[in-house]
Amino acid sequence: xxxxxxxxxxxxxxEVAGMVSGPLLLxxxxxxxxxxxxxxxxxxxxxxxxxxxxxxxxxxVMVITGPWALQLMVEYITRLFESIPQLVG
Numbered sequence: 001x002x003x004x005x006x007x008x009x010x011x012x013x014x015e016v017a018g019m020v021s022g023p024l025l026l027x028x029x030x031x032x033x034x035x036x037x038x039x040x041x042x043x044x045x046x047x048x049x050x051x052x053x054x055x056x057x058x059x060x061v062m063v064i065t066g067p068w069a070l071q072l073m074v075e076y077i078t079r080l081f082e083s084i085p086q087l088v089g
Contacts, residue, residue, distance in 0.1 A: 001087050009080070009087075016076045020069045027061040028054050 031054050039045060 005087055012076065012079075016072060019072060023061050023065045023069075024058055027057050031057045 032050060035050050035053050039049060
């Protein structure tokens with residue numbers, strides 16, 4: 001196992017992690033921004049007002065992007081397991 005192969009595996013793992021978590025983080029960011037603007041405009045400072053919309057939006061994003069994310073992770077793990085003989089030998 002060479003340092004280049006280890007770096008390539010880590011790079012691929014970080015790419016997959018970023019691609020899987022990206023839609024959730026982006027949806028949470030946009031929802032939080034919209035709720036914050038709404039709170040600033042109406043001067044309502046309620047903690048549940050930020051939590052509940054983020055929870056609902058993240059659930060919907062997980063339902064929509066879940067199959068794609070699962071397929072992406074399965075493909076990465078399959079490639080990783082198939083490359084074990086080259087990495088060891």
